[in-house]
Amino acid sequence: MIRQIGDYLRHLRLQIPILIGIRSTMLKTSLDFTREATMHNDWAREKIKAELALRGLSLSSVARNAGLDRTAGSVALKRHWPKAEQAIAKAIGKKPEEIWPSRYPTASGEEPPS
Template sequence: MVRATDWHREKVKYEVRTKGLSLSDLARQFGYTDSAVRKALGRPWPAVERIIADFIGQEPRNIWPSRYHDDGTPRSTGSSRDHTRRRRRRHRQKTT
């Protein structure tokens, strides 16, 4: 079975623009910061992905199949605490 690939971020932006809003407009309309929708294009953020998908008339799992199970539930990405810990560790300076 061949797994579908995620839509290219430019395709998502195009679909939002053809419905009459920019990504920033869409974010503000739902109480998010201007950059929230753009961030969701690059990393999992199920709440914002749902807003984008509903606005363009799709299901989030159709746009980002790598982020969702076949039943439509978001895949676990680990806790945000683990992500923060990894990010901090990655940016520590090496001591010699």
């Protein structure tokens, strides 16, 4: 029974992009986001989550404590959201610029790479 459920779920995972008209090449995976972050010297998502876990926190708890929606933390790992980035950085004890240098201008005033 469990094997049948697993097979069905794998089948669905392969079929959903086709059913909603999205090519699988257009879907980004967490590995893609990690590669992009590494190219810009941003911290990897896993490192940020690990630092929070060492302090007994999660992305959603940090977001809620900052008065943000519980999903704000995970969204901030994917795209620029200054309030959520600030809350995560404060929880880790760093500045947002240290965690996501690609999202903030450098000291010389240059724009970060996009």
